[in-house]
Amino acid sequence: MERNADVRVKDFSEVDLGLSKEEIIAEAQRCIQCKKPKCVLGCPVGIDIPGFIAALAVENFQNAADIIKRDNMLPAVCGRVCPQEVQCQGMCILGKKGTPISIGQLERFAADSTRDNTVPTCPKKAPATGKRVAVVGSGPAGLSAAAELARLGHSVTIFESLHEAGGVLMYGIPEFRLPKDIVRYEIDQVKNLGVEIKTNHIAGRSVSVDELLAFDAVFLGTGAGLPYFMGLPGENLPGVYSANEFLTRVNLMGANRFPENDTPVKFGKKVVVIGGGNVAMDSARVARRLGAEVTLMYRRGETDMPARLDEVRHAKEEDIVFMTQTNPVAFIGTNNAVSGVEAVQMSLGAPCEDGRCSFSPVEGSNFIVEADVIVEAIGQGPNPLLLRMVPELARNKNGSVTVNSLGETTVPKIYAGGDVATGAATVIIAMGTAKDAARAIDKMLRK
Amino acid sequence: MGTYKIVEARALSEAVFEMWIHAPQVALHAKAGQFCIVHPDGAGERVPLTISGTDGENIRIAFMAVGTTTKLLATLKTGDELRDVAGPLGMPSNITPGNETVIIVGGGVGVACTPILAKAAKEAGNYVIGIIGARNKDLLIFEDDMREICDELIVTTDDGSYGIKGFASAPLKELCESGRKIDKVWIIGPGMMMKVTSEVTRPYGIKTYVSLNPVMVDGTGMCGSCRVTVGGEMKFACVDGPEFDAHQVDWNDLMTRQRMYVPEEKQSMAYREEQHHVCRCRKVD
Numbered sequence: 001m002e003r004n005a006d007v008r009v010k011d012f013s014e015v016d017l018g019l020s021k022e023e024i025i026a027e028a029q030r031c032i033q034c035k036k037p038k039c040v041l042g043c044p045v046g047i048d049i050p051g052f053i054a055a056l057a058v059e060n061f062q063n064a065a066d067i068i069k070r071d072n073m074l075p076a077v078c079g080r081v082c083p084q085e086v087q088c089q090g091m092c093i094l095g096k097k098g099t100p101i102s103i104g105q106l107e108r109f110a111a112d113s114t115r116d117n118t119v120p121t122c123p124k125k126a127p128a129t130g131k132r133v134a135v136v137g138s139g140p141a142g143l144s145a146a147a148e149l150a151r152l153g154h155s156v157t158i159f160e161s162l163h164e165a166g167g168v169l170m171y172g173i174p175e176f177r178l179p180k181d182i183v184r185y186e187i188d189q190v191k192n193l194g195v196e197i198k199t200n201h202i203a204g205r206s207v208s209v210d211e212l213l214a215f216d217a218v219f220l221g222t223g224a225g226l227p228y229f230m231g232l233p234g235e236n237l238p239g240v241y242s243a244n245e246f247l248t249r250v251n252l253m254g255a256n257r258f259p260e261n262d263t264p265v266k267f268g269k270k271v272v273v274i275g276g277g278n279v280a281m282d283s284a285r286v287a288r289r290l291g292a293e294v295t296l297m298y299r300r301g302e303t304d305m306p307a308r309l310d311e312v313r314h315a316k317e318e319d320i321v322f323m324t325q326t327n328p329v330a331f332i333g334t335n336n337a338v339s340g341v342e343a344v345q346m347s348l349g350a351p352c353e354d355g356r357c358s359f360s361p362v363e364g365s366n367f368i369v370e371a372d373v374i375v376e377a378i379g380q381g382p383n384p385l386l387l388r389m390v391p392e393l394a395r396n397k398n399g400s401v402t403v404n405s406l407g408e409t410t411v412p413k414i415y416a417g418g419d420v421a422t423g424a425a426t427v428i429i430a431m432g433t434a435k436d437a438a439r440a441i442d443k444m445l446r447k
Numbered sequence: 448m449g450t451y452k453i454v455e456a457r458a459l460s461e462a463v464f465e466m467w468i469h470a471p472q473v474a475l476h477a478k479a480g481q482f483c484i485v486h487p488d489g490a491g492e493r494v495p496l497t498i499s500g501t502d503g504e505n506i507r508i509a510f511m512a513v514g515t516t517t518k519l520l521a522t523l524k525t526g527d528e529l530r531d532v533a534g535p536l537g538m539p540s541n542i543t544p545g546n547e548t549v550i551i552v553g554g555g556v557g558v559a560c561t562p563i564l565a566k567a568a569k570e571a572g573n574y575v576i577g578i579i580g581a582r583n584k585d586l587l588i589f590e591d592d593m594r595e596i597c598d599e600l601i602v603t604t605d606d607g608s609y610g611i612k613g614f615a616s617a618p619l620k621e622l623c624e625s626g627r628k629i630d631k632v633w634i635i636g637p638g639m640m641m642k643v644t645s646e647v648t649r650p651y652g653i654k655t656y657v658s659l660n661p662v663m664v665d666g667t668g669m670c671g672s673c674r675v676t677v678g679g680e681m682k683f684a685c686v687d688g689p690e691f692d693a694h695q696v697d698w699n700d701l702m703t704r705q706r707m708y709v710p711e712e713k714q715s716m717a718y719r720e721e722q723h724h725v726c727r728c729r730k731v732d
Contacts, residue, residue: 161667163486163493163531171669198472200533202667206472225669229681236674236681236700238707245670253664254490259718262492262515263664264711336703383668385686 005317009288012175012256015314016080019102024109028056031101034093039103042091044432045144047071049088049103056106062117064110069123072431073147073190074140076115076182077169079108082428083308115185125193126153131445134159134215135195136203136386139167140427141221141418141434143190148438149219150193154445157215158195161202164252167223169427171252172244174282176289180251204386217413217441220401221434224419225383230274230376234331239266239338243275243283243377250286268292268373272341274328275377276305281312283375284320294320295369299327299346304356323369327361331374340370382420390414398423407437415441451529454505459588462511463556464521471504473534479542479567480560480658480690483508483534484666487523491516495663495685497560497635498535499589506532509559509588515715536666537689540564540633541656544571547630550622551597552578552615552644554636555586560658562592564633573630574598578618580636584609616644623651630654634693638702645693655693659684661704676700 001017002008008015019027031053039049048067055064068075084090084104092100131154135146138160146156164170169183191197201207203222212218227242229235246265249255253263271287273280276298287294296315298305302324305312316322323343330342345365348357381399394402394410400423407415417437418430455467473483477498483506486493494516500507512521523529542549542564549568553561558579568575577597581587582605594600601618602610611618615636622629632655634644641657648655661673661684668686675684676697682688 161533162665163533171665200531201472202533202536205535206476206533208476225667227669227671229671229674231681236676236704238704242671245664245672248664248670253492258711259515259715261490262715264708264715336706385668 005319008176009318012289014179015176018108018112019105021109021113024056024106025059027102028053028106030094031057032094038091038093039088039101042087042089044087044428045072045435047088047107052110053101053103053106056110061110061113065114066123068107068110069189071435072144073123073193074143074186074431075107076111077140077178077186078428078431079104079106079111080178081173081426083426085309087428111186112182115182123151123193125151128155129153129445131155131216132157133217133219133441133445134207134212135219135221136212137167137221137223137418137420138165138187138197138199139221139223139418139430140169141223141420141430142167142219143187144431145219145221145417145434145438145441146195147190147193148435149441150190150195152438152442154216154442156195158197159201159203159207160197160199162252163199165197165199168225171248172279172282174247174251174286176285177282202385204389209386209389213413216445217415219407219434219437219441220386220409220414220416220420221418221430222383222386222420223430224380224400224424226381227376228379228381230328230378232328232330234333234338237331237333237338238336239268239333239372240331240374241266241376243273243279243375244380246283246375247279247286250290256286256290265290266373268371270371271295271373271375272297272369272371273375273377274298275379276300276307277377277379278307278311279380280377281307281315283377284315285318287373287375288318288320292373295323295371296320297323297326297328297341297343297369299325300357300359301325301348325359327359329361329366332368338371338374340368341374342366342368380424396423403437405436406440407433408440451532453523453525453527453529456523456525456527458521459509460586462513463509463586463588464512465499465507465509465588466520466523467502467505467507468529468532469504470506470532470534473498473532474501474504474506477501477506477535477563478539479564480540481535481537482666482689483532483536484663485520485529486531486533487516487520487529489530491519493531493664493666494520495536495660495666497658497689498563499559500563500566500592506534509556511556514712515719518716533666536685538687540567540690542568542571542573543631546572546574548574548576548628549631549633550576550578550619550629552580552619552632552634552636554580554615554634554640554644555582556588557636557640557658558588558593560635562589562596564635565593565596569596569598576622577601578603578615580604580610580615582606614640614644616647619644620647623648623653631656633658633690638698638705641693642696642698642702645696649694656690657693657696658689659691659696659701660689661701662707675704
């Protein structure tokens with residue numbers, strides 16, 4: 001059940017309230033328990049989906065949570081932010097003729113309903129191997145690699161540069177989609193496996209490359225934290241933000257509670273968000289909750305937007321104006337602050353290689369949109385801080401670290417997974433590649 | 448909470464404070480020109496501050512209490528703890544080993560950055576001339592440190608209450624005009640001071656570095672708040688800097704962005720003033 005748009009835009013509380021116990025049991029009982037379950041093939045971390053659903057169907061919630069945690073230590077997170085419609089749920093056989101099982105809701109319930117249990121169960125751990133692994137970054141990739149390696153018996157230390165663990169789960173995804181207490185709880189579960197998380201430790205700076213290489217293996221899960229800018233005139237005017245900055249100020253530093261919290265953000269009266277992905281939707285919905293009228297500007301058509309359909313729907317319900325086939329050409333300012341965007345209309349042409357429409361500007365169609373805050377959510381790349389210090393690490397054209405199917409980089413002992421290797425993708429794809437790399441590290445360490 | 452102990456805290460002047468903090472992972476790796484992020488409590492800002500010195504597992508910072516979080520920091524005493532200290536961040540100063548003559552100019556609280564830099568330059572075999580300045584004698588900091596490290600030290604005060612009367616740019620100009628061999632100049636201080644002072648060396652073609660201090664959030668290259676224009680290109684002061692070629696910096700851009708949150712800073716302080724007032728009333732009750 002979702003909260004009404006006119007109510008939810010007034011706060012940062014969660015939009016989706018989940019399903020009731022009765023609804024969950026009924027939904028779980030609807031699962032036909034396929035012999036060869038397609039849903040599992042659709043899950044990047046390979047959760048035993050029919051297994052946990054069967055446990056829910058007989059009201060054994062703890063068992064359901066334990067089954068999920070064998071493969072995924074972040075079930076409350078994934079139940080909320082995974083694009084299930086194109087993964088497990090998208091593969092569900094019941095979806096062929098009717099409605100697929102709401103696997104995301106079931107996963108979320110299994111995690112949520114057991115969170116307050118006094119004795120949290122911990123997945124079984126293999127005997128200690130005496131091997132030490134350094135994990136760089138505590139986002140979805142780092143946490144998954146660390147959990148997997150710890151379960152396999154290795155001693156794991158995570159180095160996190162920020163003051164709080166969680167990476168994009170903390171600084172990027174807003175509270176109303178992913179409550180931070182839930183993230184903290186699931187991170188504690190990873191710590192309970194024996195993983196040590198050192199916050200305020202910047203790999204390459206607070207921990208030298210030599211210190212990292214003193215470990216038996218290194219996993220890089222540094223994500224895609226470098227914001228891209230459009231390179232337009234007026235971009236440095238106060239009031240123009242990268243989505244990363246805008247979201248970090250609010251999600252990590254609590255700027256929505258300024259001045260109680262001391263990190264400010266421009267709340268804005270008229271906000272323009274540029275982009276059509278999930279980060280753009282998050283930025284627009286945050287700006288809306290800070291009290292602004294929000295326009296989302298996207299260069300192609302709405303059907304070309306990379307954002308999840310649910311996120312587009314949520315944004316529209318929250319009165320965010322979609323200005324599609326429109327691209328900024330300059331930011332305009334008065335009195336040393338941004339006051340608007342000069343934009344141009346785009347005409348769409350034949351589909352490109354990726355299936356989305358090609359586009360070109362319509363000459364002479366320039367117009368101005370007023371705005372006192374602008375958020376650029378046009379994508380992000382890998383943070384170069386550590387990568388620059390290991391020049392032997394081969395990188396792809398888009399800057400991401402080159403890895404093979406095992407997650408091995410071109411430097412012995414160094415593995416990578418998540419956005420730093422795949423380019424900006426989803427939480428669960430990051431977790432999947434990290435888990436694969438962790439298994440490859442385990443194999444290497446046991447040789 | 449409370450993992451970074453303040454080993455020593457003291458006021459250098461009415462508004463400038465010095466602190467030694469136990470932060471081994473920062474101290475063991477810090478080099479001249481780098482900074483750290485200090486986050487005193489969960490509600491405060493992440494404040495970027497240049498590392499002014501190291502001693503074993505401790506680092507020294509110096510800061511002016513101007514905003515809400517730095518004012519809070521100023522109330523902390525020896526033995527108190529800070530929630531988070533992260534670093535070292537940024538690129539180290541470009542010190543060349545060998546027999547170079549370098550001039551290190553510090554203005555106001557920017558003088559805090561000079562001892563570690565002067566020491567590194569000296570240890571690299573350079574001849575080091577220091578010029579440190581402040582508005583008046585009371586606001587002058589780290590004179591003793593600099594006198595001990597530098598081969599020559601010149602002190603200026605705006606009001607003439609100590610040293611040479613005037614700005615630090617005057618003795619710098621004299622040195623440039625004297626015909627002495629000068630290989631590199633560092634200038635660290637407020638934006639306007641760096642802008643004006645770096646103009647002195649431009650006609651002489653002397654390589655001049657400034658340490659920029661734009662608004663930051665994470666300090667690790669992930670937000671772009673600290674973007675500055677250098678040589679017509681966008682740079683992130685936190686990972687590409689904080690030191691840049693002074694003669695390539697777009698000062699107007701920097702100073703405009705530095706003033707971005709002035710209204711919010713006032714709002715934040717007014718809010719705290721009010722909170723403080725409420726607290727006192729409650730105590731009286």
